[in-house]
Structure formats: C-alpha cells, structure tokens
Amino acid sequence: MGHGGDVIAELTSDHEEVEELFSTIEELPSGDEQRKQYADQVTMELVRHSVAEEEYLYPAVREHIDGGDALADKELRDHAAAEQTMKDLEGCAADDPRFDMLMNKLMTEIRAHVVDEENNLFPRLRDACTPEMLNELGDKVRQAKKTAPTRPHPSAPDKPPANKLLAPGAGMVDRLRDMMSGRGKS
Template sequence: MNGNQSATDLTTVLAGDHRELDRLCTELELGQGSPENRKDLADHLIAELVRHSVAEEPYLDGDGDLAEADRLMRQLEGAGPQETRFERLLGGLIRAVRRHVREEGPAAVREIGRTCSADRQAELGREVLETREAAPTLPHPDLADRVPQADQLWPGPGFVDRARAALRAPASG
C-alpha cells in the first residue's frame, strides 16, 4: 500500500473486511455464549461475509474459499443452533473464512493493486461503501409483496441470496 491510499480505497476496504472476518471467527472459536447467541454471531459473520464476497468476487477465480464458504453459509442458514450439524457447519465455515483471509483474499487485494489505478481503486472503494450503506433499505424483488421491508434482510433461509441481491442492486441517489 502506498501512503496516498484513502480509507475508501478498495484494497483498504477489503483488507479491513479481512480483519473483521478474522475477528468474528476468533469470537466464534472461543465457543462462548448460549446456542442462540452463537447463532446470532454466526448470522453476523454470514452477513459480513456476503457483503465482502460481493465486493471481492470479481477479482477471484470463483472456485476457492469464498465458493466453499458460500456453500456452507447456505447450509448453515437452515440449521438451528441446537442441531448437531450447526457446530459442524459453523466450523467448516470458519475454516473456509480463515483460508480466504490468509491466502485468497490478500492475493485478490494484491491483484487489484496491480491491475487498477489509484483513481480506479478509490472509485471502486466508494462504490462498494455506497452500495453497502444503501443495501439494508433495498427490498428484494421476490419478497417485496410478501414480506415487510424491515424483515427482508433478516437472517434465516434465503438470507444469503437476499443480501446478495440487495448489495448488487444499484445504489439510489
């Protein structure tokens, strides 16, 4: 990183995501809290990972750790915290996230730094942050008529797809 990068530069945003994902994994690995609290924390990890994935996926090959994490997130969103598979799936998700944070993610950040000008990195970073800011208020088109807007990004079955759709929708304003 050079000294001219801003906090909104895409490489800075993604590196910050990696630190937050790593922190959430550490918190989950400590194994503290009730099953319901762990489920809430797992849902938070999933939400952060989806936000991160949407921003970083264009710079990855599609078959790596984020793809594995996506598969596990989809299985985990249907698992209750009391089910035996919950901890098994969560452990797999944490391992995939850790691999991404240590290997795949930094390689993507390096590739962005190598292939994008500083101006383009700043532009992409601003776009990612604007999209993230707008996403919670964007209704998923399949849910708009059936689910109150406040519940459309609530964790649960379909959460990964709803969050991705909201993050990929164009930011308004």
C-alpha cells in the same frame, strides 16, 4: 462494514471484522445460543462483502490483471462454496449437532479465501491499478454493501450485469426479513 479508503483497505477491514466475529464464536461454548447470533452476524457481513466483490472487485481483476479471468473464477468458486455452507448453517440452531461442524467448515473456507486474496489477489491488483482506480473501486464496494443481500442466495447470479440488477432487490427483501425477525440486532 464501510470503512473508507481504497478497495483493498476496505476489504481488508472487512476481513478483520469477520475474523473478530469468528474468534468470538470460537470462545463461546458449544451449544451457546450466542454462537447462533454471532453466526447470523458473520453471515450478514460475509454476504454483503461477497456481493460487493462480485459486483466490482472481480470484474476489475478480469480487466486489469494478467490471467484475471482464471483468478476471478477461482474466487467465485470459493464464494459459492462458502455461500452454500452459510445457507446450510442458516437452518441450524446453536445446539444442532451440525452447527459446530458447519461453523468450523465456514471458518476454514473463509480463512483460506482471505489468505489467498490478501497474499495473491490484492498485491496484483495494487500493481495493476492506479490509486485513483482503487479509490473509486472502494467507493463502489461501500455503496454496493449498503444495498446488498444479508442472507445467502446460492442460486443467485454472481457476475455482472445480472448480479448488479438483482442484488438490491434481494437485499431489500433480506433487510425486511431481518427487521421483522430481529436478526442481526444483538
């Protein structure tokens, strides 16, 4: 992830990449070890994406959109539910009886979240912000994804300033763990 453009183009491209990974998982037979590898990859992408949204998108929503506090709070609740599902999925092998159920739950949660963001939040943000503001947010989101965690941390703070302070450290630890385990390399 890291595509360029304004924040809406950046995040929409992320959504498309995640959907491609979901489609690949759905095409593989139940129990196939590759499903776990793709699930790890989708988790890595989703966590980075979510952290960047929590650091920059949702504060902008709160600041620039009428009713933005309620909208951002709803999106954060969606993130919390998906992050817990990813945490539960993290401990499952592809042949674990819970794997398919958790993967289906995650896909349902994320697909509903994406539809909500793309049909509700993004148009409202585009109407409320200048193109320059949206481009600046895109740059900030891309930077945040570079240092963001790659593993779910359901107990981590999801609002500034705590999330901006803690996410890079957790990200460094996660990337080290990924490097040592080979997670996300295939």
